[in-house]
Amino acid sequence: MKHEFLDLIKLRRSRYDLTNKSTLPKEELVKLLQTCVLHTPSPFNSQSSRMVLLCDARHRQFWQIVKHELQAIIPPEKFVPTEEKLASFAAAYGTILFFEDWSVVESLQAQFPAYKDNFPRWAYQANAMTEFAVWSALAENGMGASLQHYNPLIDWEVHRQFHIPLDWKLIAQMPFGVALSEHAPDKTFLPIEQRVHVACP
Numbered sequence: 702m703k704h705e706f707l708d709l710i711k712l713r714r715s716r717y718d719l720t721n722k723s724t725l726p727k728e729e730l731v732k733l734l735q736t737c738v739l740h741t742p743s744p745f746n747s748q749s750s751r752m753v754l755l756c757d758a759r760h761r762q763f764w765q766i767v768k769h770e771l772q773a774i775i776p777p778e779k780f781v782p783t784e785e786k787l788a789s790f791a792a793a794y795g796t797i798l799f800f801e802d803w804s805v806v807e808s809l810q811a812q813f814p815a816y817k818d819n820f821p822r823w824a825y826q827a828n829a830m831t832e833f834a835v836w837s838a839l840a841e842n843g844m845g846a847s848l849q850h851y852n853p854l855i856d857w858e859v860h861r862q863f864h865i866p867l868d869w870k871l872i873a874q875m876p877f878g879v880a881l882s883e884h885a886p887d888k889t890f891l892p893i894e895q896r897v898h899v900a901c902p
Contacts, residue, residue, distance in 0.1 A: 702872050704896055711841060717789055718881040719794070720878050720880070721860055723879065733835075742827065744823035744824070747827070750802075750831045766862060767851050793878040795878065798863075801827075806821060832848060835875065
């Protein structure tokens with residue numbers, strides 16, 4: 702079922718009740734991710750965003766890494782809620798890791814020193830747009846997702862176990878899959894007048 706763009710924005714929500722099912726075969730899922738990365742804008746057309754798709758055993762391996770790293774810093778008597786949350790992510794179909802290639806960012810800083818301080822911020826903004834594009838595309842295809850940030854705690858093990866280039870900086874992690882329930886829980890909103898100011902004559 703196809704949706705108009707504004708409908709997709711409303712449809713895209715954080716979903717935690719995920720199953721290990723996908724509405725797309727892996728080949729189509731890969732094409733979807735490639736399209737999002739290819740057509741998401743980036744500063745100076747830097748194309749610095751990177752992505753890693755983890756499925757099956759690799760997906761479960763990732764959440765074991767997160768669990769192991771968190772167990773080292775959270776007391777056992779307080780770990781149960783964290784363990785339950787991680788188990789819900791591991792129960793999903795897959796995980797998408799979002800990175801920025803920092804060698805590209807540093808190259809732009811060297812080429813355009815007047816904007817040096819801006820390039821890291823612009824890289825994060827570009828990555829966020831990529832995340833949003835992927836999240837919306839998953840929603841359009843009947844899948845739910847959430848965005849997690851266990852970096853930088855897990856960075857070294859992720860690079861080591863998945864052979865990720867060291868120049869790739871981990872930004873976010875997105876577990877995804879078909880949600881158990883058809884509709885997301887209700888969400889409350891601040892009055893829109895507090896958030897959008899109109900200054901047109």
